[in-house]
Amino acid sequence: xSMVDPAAPHGAKLLPIGLLGHGTVGAAFEELLADxxxxxxGLTGRxxxxxxxxxxSRGDFDEILERSELIVELIGGVxxxxxxxxxxxxxxxxxxxxxxxxxxxxxxxxxQLARERxxxxxxxxAVAGVVPVIRxxxxxLAGTQVARVHGIVNGTTNFILSEMTRTGCSYEVALAQAQxxxxxxxxxxxxxxxADAAAKMAILAxxxxxxxxxxxxxxYEGIEQITADDIAYARELDLALKLIGTAERIGDGVSVRVxxxxxxxGHPLASVGGSFNAVTVEAPTITEITMSGPGAGGVxxxxxxxxxVIAAAAGGARGVGPVPAAVPAPVxxxxxxxxxxxxxxxxxxxxLAQIARCLGxxxxxxxxxxxxxLGEQAQLVMVIHPLLESRLRAAIARIGELDAVQSLPRAxxxxxxxxx
Amino acid sequence: xSMVDPAAPHGAKLLPIGLLGHGTVGAAFEELLADxxxxxxGLTGRxxxxxxxxxxSRGDFDEILERSELIVELIGGVxxxxxxxxxxxxxxxxxxxxxxxxxxxxxxxxxQLARERxxxxxxxxAVAGVVPVIRxxxxxLAGTQVARVHGIVNGTTNFILSEMTRTGCSYEVALAQAQxxxxxxxxxxxxxxxADAAAKMAILAxxxxxxxxxxxxxxYEGIEQITADDIAYARELDLALKLIGTAERIGDGVSVRVxxxxxxxGHPLASVGGSFNAVTVEAPTITEITMSGPGAGGVxxxxxxxxxVIAAAAGGARGVGPVPAAVPAPVxxxxxxxxxxxxxxxxxxxxLAQIARCLGxxxxxxxxxxxxxLGEQAQLVMVIHPLLESRLRAAIARIGELDAVQSLPRAxxxxxxxxx
Numbered sequence: 001x002s003m004v005d006p007a008a009p010h011g012a013k014l015l016p017i018g019l020l021g022h023g024t025v026g027a028a029f030e031e032l033l034a035d036x037x038x039x040x041x042g043l044t045g046r047x048x049x050x051x052x053x054x055x056x057s058r059g060d061f062d063e064i065l066e067r068s069e070l071i072v073e074l075i076g077g078v079x080x081x082x083x084x085x086x087x088x089x090x091x092x093x094x095x096x097x098x099x100x101x102x103x104x105x106x107x108x109x110x111x112q113l114a115r116e117r118x119x120x121x122x123x124x125x126a127v128a129g130v131v132p133v134i135r136x137x138x139x140x141l142a143g144t145q146v147a148r149v150h151g152i153v154n155g156t157t158n159f160i161l162s163e164m165t166r167t168g169c170s171y172e173v174a175l176a177q178a179q180x181x182x183x184x185x186x187x188x189x190x191x192x193x194x195a196d197a198a199a200k201m202a203i204l205a206x207x208x209x210x211x212x213x214x215x216x217x218x219x220y221e222g223i224e225q226i227t228a229d230d231i232a233y234a235r236e237l238d239l240a241l242k243l244i245g246t247a248e249r250i251g252d253g254v255s256v257r258v259x260x261x262x263x264x265x266g267h268p269l270a271s272v273g274g275s276f277n278a279v280t281v282e283a284p285t286i287t288e289i290t291m292s293g294p295g296a297g298g299v300x301x302x303x304x305x306x307x308x309v310i311a312a313a314a315g316g317a318r319g320v321g322p323v324p325a326a327v328p329a330p331v332x333x334x335x336x337x338x339x340x341x342x343x344x345x346x347x348x349x350x351x352l353a354q355i356a357r358c359l360g361x362x363x364x365x366x367x368x369x370x371x372x373x374l375g376e377q378a379q380l381v382m383v384i385h386p387l388l389e390s391r392l393r394a395a396i397a398r399i400g401e402l403d404a405v406q407s408l409p410r411a412x413x414x415x416x417x418x419x420x
Numbered sequence: 421x422s423m424v425d426p427a428a429p430h431g432a433k434l435l436p437i438g439l440l441g442h443g444t445v446g447a448a449f450e451e452l453l454a455d456x457x458x459x460x461x462g463l464t465g466r467x468x469x470x471x472x473x474x475x476x477s478r479g480d481f482d483e484i485l486e487r488s489e490l491i492v493e494l495i496g497g498v499x500x501x502x503x504x505x506x507x508x509x510x511x512x513x514x515x516x517x518x519x520x521x522x523x524x525x526x527x528x529x530x531x532q533l534a535r536e537r538x539x540x541x542x543x544x545x546a547v548a549g550v551v552p553v554i555r556x557x558x559x560x561l562a563g564t565q566v567a568r569v570h571g572i573v574n575g576t577t578n579f580i581l582s583e584m585t586r587t588g589c590s591y592e593v594a595l596a597q598a599q600x601x602x603x604x605x606x607x608x609x610x611x612x613x614x615a616d617a618a619a620k621m622a623i624l625a626x627x628x629x630x631x632x633x634x635x636x637x638x639x640y641e642g643i644e645q646i647t648a649d650d651i652a653y654a655r656e657l658d659l660a661l662k663l664i665g666t667a668e669r670i671g672d673g674v675s676v677r678v679x680x681x682x683x684x685x686g687h688p689l690a691s692v693g694g695s696f697n698a699v700t701v702e703a704p705t706i707t708e709i710t711m712s713g714p715g716a717g718g719v720x721x722x723x724x725x726x727x728x729v730i731a732a733a734a735g736g737a738r739g740v741g742p743v744p745a746a747v748p749a750p751v752x753x754x755x756x757x758x759x760x761x762x763x764x765x766x767x768x769x770x771x772l773a774q775i776a777r778c779l780g781x782x783x784x785x786x787x788x789x790x791x792x793x794l795g796e797q798a799q800l801v802m803v804i805h806p807l808l809e810s811r812l813r814a815a816i817a818r819i820g821e822l823d824a825v826q827s828l829p830r831a832x833x834x835x836x837x838x839x840x
Contacts, residue, residue: 132561263424268691288713292709303705304707309563310562
């Protein structure tokens with residue numbers, strides 16, 4: 001390769017970078033890199049420089065690959081990205097990607113390829129933006145047997161739920177506000193439906209437990225069904241509603257799931273507002289660590305990409321190191337959780353006893369119950385002590401058949417330190 | 421060296437470790453290492469094993485050094501530790517230490533020595549226990565021009581202030597409670613006086629800004645003077661009182677300081693309670709990242725030591741990398757801050773006007789003022805917009821001379837996102 005960088009000091013050793021994608025993050029990364037190139041050279045002895053950019057309308061991948069030592073993949077999507085990352089690793093290039101969908105579907109293949117080729121596959125920017133949860137799991141907690149990870153890993157949904165809590169507005173109004181402010185896409189379905197968070201939790205679970213976890217292994221729900229009522233009742237109980245990703249060891253298996261959940265006020269994720277992301281890692285030997293910060297944003301995500309580029313410039317295959325091979329473990333589907341239940345009932349003698357019997361028959365124990373309203377308009381809000389979800393579902397089905405119950409109970413999980 | 425580890429599988433490559441100190445952390449580290457040795461071997465190909473322990477009553481340093489590739493320094497104190505770490509690095513051993521007092525006083529010499537010898541000097545456990553702030557500053561934020569670091573980096577004082585807030589008790593009662601529960605030493609002066617936090621902030625500032633910062637450069641105050649009244653008034657203003665370490669760039673210089681400060685409720689450090697530590701790092705390109713977790717505890721601190729041992733086993737000098745040489749920068753002594761003022765005054769006409777004149781003459785602008793009580797018992801609680809501390813001190817001196825003011829005003833800094 002013969003390349004001349006007119007801006008580089010005489011004799012500086014270049015790190016030629018091929019950039020795939022030039023959207024918000026790609027453009028921010030190009031700008032940030034230009035600004036910090038001299039600093040990176042001072043740290044690592046190598047001056048990073050973008051030598052080719054691939055977009056839908058310009059650039060040729062093979063030509064860019066030929067000229068690069070490092071490929072930064074920011075095009076998103078799965079199929080093309082998979083092909084490019086495969087080819088880059090196979091050609092002995094280091095790769096940095098922010099693509100959570102790619103890694104949650106094809107991570108094992110790509111990490112295996114990186115191990116075989118002795119290359120770095122950096123992906124700090126794929127989860128929680130600038131919050132350094134990937135590096136902390138891989139390095140700081142490399143010796144720790146992680147028990148559980150809880151995360152707010154989608155900024156769009158956290159913004160919407162924070163707005164609903166702050167203003168009392170409906171889901172639809174909060175979504176429109178998020179779109180207006182640029183916190184939600186025109187088509188927000190991947191975010192609000194939970195798929196984005198599910199992909200990120202698959203990656204976190206993979207790193208936390210060293211077991212293969214694919215996107216398909218993650219059960220997820222979104223926030224589209226959350227009502228202003230749910231949030232209003234929760235506030236009275238001093239609960240915060242968040243879209244929570246959970247990855248935990250259960251016996252010899254793991255459970256990875258994403259769903260709306262109520263947090264007690266003392267939980268470290270309860271105060272994470274706006275579009276911020278946060279992740280709590282629990283283990284006996286560390287108690288818990290919580291990390292929070294912006295989960296998205298062009299320059300913030302570009303900063304996470306830059307951290308991986310610096311690791312590559314410093315000799316990434318040894319620096320960040322390859323992700324260890326995964327050891328399979330069963331995915332546990334039915335897990336224990338506490339629940340909030342909201343029922344519309346006709347207020348007449350014996351109704352609560354009927355409901356309590358349905359719950360009790362399935363082993364569900366009531367922690368608290370509040371009745372609001374009278375007559376045909378009565379509502380019951382209950383918190384149920386932890387039990388297997390399948391048992392609660394069975395109880396709910398029976399409750400739904402009672403004459404005095406006017407609609408199927410709304411059930412939302414509760415994460416409660418007392419219980420755990 | 422010829423060593424046989426009866427517990428190691430045939431052919432495993434040992435990483436022989438010399439352990440200096442066998443107190444709470446040292447004993448916890450020995451136990452944790454035994455538990456995780458096979459896991460570390462799986463990750464790094466090397467099986468760590470303690471081959472000698474030095475305490476006041478047993479062991480010989482030279483003999484331990486001879487048998488070790490890595491020295492873990494957990495004896496604390498400055499003089500002996502300095503001698504041991506110097507000799508270990510000079511003998512081309514990697515070193516891991518949890519000693520903040522050592523590094524805040526002799527860090528530049530030791531980091532320089534580690535760079536010259538191409539050795540790792542790991543010190544994750546020296547600041548904020550298991551909270552991985554050292555690694556995040558050195559690696560994840562290596563490309564980031566950090567603007568400011570705020571930290572709760574002393575668990576003893578955070579526990580005491582949290583207790584005072586929770587129960588309304590006095591400083592003395594909260595301290596006794598902390599001692600009873602093991603969160604404070606019998607002689608708590610290094611913690612409650614701020615010296616412990618000052619040492620940690622010197623290290624964080626050194627890493628955040630790549631400038632030399634010694635313990636002597638840090639201005640610090642403790643929490644001994646905080647009263648139950650201060651906390652009660654603050655709660656009415658929705659302020660949380662914390663012992664806050666601040667490191668920030670000011671022009672071409674830096675300021676590093678530790679003092680009690682009021683935080684507005686939305687600040688990410690305001691909700692960090694009990695003995696937890698937390699650090700917020702701010703920069704334009706990342707907005708802010710906050711990390712929190714246990715700042716002390718035997719097994720938790722041992723976990724931070726283990727993370728550095730794993731980095732060493734994986735080839736630490738390249739993995740974590742040497743701390744770059746520092747570029748000197750002036751230490752700024754007089755900084756801008758908002759203030760809370762508490763005055764005992766005689767309630768008579770014109771008093772507030774006199775006080776306001778003293779403030780106004782020094783450029784201090786009043787954000788809010790509340791009067792409590794009447795006659796000889798009146799109290800004024802004010803919040804002052806940000807100004808140079810020297811100007812506020814001048815105003816306070818003048819206010820103290822007024823006939824109607826019965827004691828020197830109490831001034832506590834306020835950290836307010838609005839202002840910053």
